[in-house]
Amino acid sequence: MRTNVAVETDTAGLRPLSARSVVLSLLLGTHPPRLPVKDLVRLVEPFGVGGSTLRAALSRMVSAGDLRRANGVYGLSDRLLARQRRQDDAVRPRTRAWDGEWEMVVITATGREPAERAALRARLTTLRLAELREGVWLRPANLDRPLPGELARVAQTYTARPDESPHELAARLWPLEDWAATARTLLARVAGSRDPADSLTAFAAAVRHLLTDPVLPAGLLPPDWPGEALRAAYAGYRAELAASAGLGGGEDGGTS
8 A cells, every 4th residue: 555645754855954945934934925135134043044145045936947037036936836836735734525436537548658657747746636456536525625636647537435434545545644753743843943044943843744735524534633733833933934024824834
């Protein structure tokens, strides 16, 4: 059985901060995601990033296609704008009442290159689908979003009602206890963070973890599921950071 969500229980997905990650965190949390260089210099200072380090990072990020620069203002590229939308959705996923039906995607295309198969798997995972067996993906139909039309080129889509207990099926498809354990570790870490850099590092890990939340109907989740608590903690942090820095975006921001 494949593991459909990768979790890092020991480290809770914590990664050291770099100048690039600080800049992206600030821009992903700003709506619209554009900041003048003078504001970036001021905003990165509490995270231990100096002016010369910042300018070097900005130059590399523009060259790499992460950022666009116009008249001294830096903004996210189209690719990172899409990432901002995904992260916004991780904080406030759009759901609807669940009537017991499941979305099912069955891959029908053959002869694809490994890179194409990997890209499709990543796309389906981003849609919060899980793989039951090779080429068969599904999830409860409680997300308020259509499946993208481009899937029709490589797959057939169905609505299904599995005979198996939906609670047992969800537990087979997603490592829910592991996900919850990592979320609780992150909640403890963010509650204990006092240094700005430590807080940003912890909340960056939190938003990455929220991207892997399957967002299941409440009845299919283990007791005391910490997903909403982690979302609330992250939204509060974004609102605090935006207010203290004078940024737009409030609760809807993202973190690299």
